[in-house]
Each structure stands twice: as C-alpha cells, then as structure tokens.
Amino acid sequence: MNKVLVGMGDFKISKVPDTLMTIGLGSCLGVCIFDQSAKVAGMAHIMLPTSRYMPHNNPMKYADTCLSMMLNEIDKVGGNRLRLKAKIAGGAQMFATHDDISAMHIGEKNMVAVSAELKKYGIPIVSQDVGGNVGRTITFHIATSELHIKTARSDNFKVI
Numbered sequence: 001m002n003k004v005l006v007g008m009g010d011f012k013i014s015k016v017p018d019t020l021m022t023i024g025l026g027s028c029l030g031v032c033i034f035d036q037s038a039k040v041a042g043m044a045h046i047m048l049p050t051s052r053y054m055p056h057n058n059p060m061k062y063a064d065t066c067l068s069m070m071l072n073e074i075d076k077v078g079g080n081r082l083r084l085k086a087k088i089a090g091g092a093q094m095f096a097t098h099d100d101i102s103a104m105h106i107g108e109k110n111m112v113a114v115s116a117e118l119k120k121y122g123i124p125i126v127s128q129d130v131g132g133n134v135g136r137t138i139t140f141h142i143a144t145s146e147l148h149i150k151t152a153r154s155d156n157f158k159v160i
Contacts, residue, residue: 003139004043006030009061011044013073016143025090025136027107029063029114032087032140032147033070033123035079041142042070048106049113063113071121084123087147087160088114089138091130107131127160 006012006022014020020043022030034041044066048054051062059065075081091107111130118125127147129136135152150157 006043006045008045009047009058011042011060011066011070011073013040013042013070013077014142015040015077019139019141021137021139023137025138026092026094027090027110029088029090029107029110029130030136030138031067031070031114031118032138033067033074033084033118034087034140034142034145035074035083036085036145037083038078038080039142040074040077040079041140041145042074043138043140044070046110046114049109063110063117067114067117067121081121081123084121085126085145086118086123087127087140087145088125089129089136089147089149089160092132092134092136094133094135129158129160 001017004012004014016039022045029046031044046063047061051065091111129149137150139148147160
C-alpha cells in the first residue's frame with residue numbers, strides 16, 4: 001500500500017491499494033471523490049471558496065476550479081461520473097473572535113462552495129465531518145471507501 005500525500009492547494013488521484021492523505025485541515029476542506037466500483041479516488045485540499053477575486057496562480061486552491069480539474073482526472077483513470085460519491089472533512093473556525101467580520105468564516109464558505117460544486121456535478125456527499133474549531137488530518141482508504149479523521153487535540157480517530 002502506498003500513501004499518497006496531498007498538499008495544501010493540491011489534489012491527487014489514485015487507485016487501490018493506495019490511500020490518500022492530507023494534513024493540516026483547519027478552515028481548509030478535504031474533499032474525497034470516489035468510484036467504489038472502479039476503486040479509484042481523488043482527494044483535494046481546498047483552501048478558498050472561489051477564484052473569482054484572486055490571482056489564478058494555483059487553480060487547485062479554490063473550490064470552483066479544483067473540483068472540475070479533479071473530476072477530469074478521475075475520468076481519465078476509469079472513474080464513472082454516474083457512480084461518484086463524496087466525503088468531506090475540515091472547514092473549522094480556527095480563530096476565536098469577538099466579532100463576526102474579522103474571521104471571515106472561511107471554513108463555512110469553503111463548505112458552501114464545495115457543496116455547490118458537488119451538487120452542480122450531481123455528486124452526493126455521503127458523509128462529512130465539518131465545522132468545529134480543531135484541525136484535522138484525513139486518510140482515505142480507496143479499497144474500503146473509508147475516511148479516517150484524526151483531530152489535532154486527540155489521539156483517537158473516527159471513520160466515516
């Protein structure tokens with residue numbers, strides 16, 4: 001088994017027997033899109049909801065550009081769009097604030113943007129672990145379609 005590491009503002013595609021992993025999800029969102037029958041999956045580490053007002057130096061950072069790129073790569077390795085499902089984790093509110101404006105609620109905006117993109121492509125979110133105020137590390141096991149989530153403040157992990 002090979003562990004494929006997905007960096008911030010990046011995505012990777014792989015097949016069994018590999019696992020996909022990303023660390024340091026705070027307000028960022030980890031998005032796993034998979035075809036359980038074909039045993040293929042992609043994982044993205046989304047940093048921001050939209051590229052509309054940002055320079056396009058890395059389209060993989062944004063929900064509105066990364067997911068379409070990832071879906072095209074899943075197609076190339078044998079994934080079937082009609083069978084794709086998603087699991088997501090992250091989107092935390094990492095900074096305590098005294099007003100609603102200063103934190104900008106990036107985690108929440110990322111969740112809304114990713115949900116909208118997945119809906120646009122007809123991909124259901126079958127499970128999620130989002131929000132809260134702790135960082136996460138996630139590992140997606142392609143063979144079983146299990147997403148293992150470890151929070152920053154615990155030695156335990158949960159499986160969705």
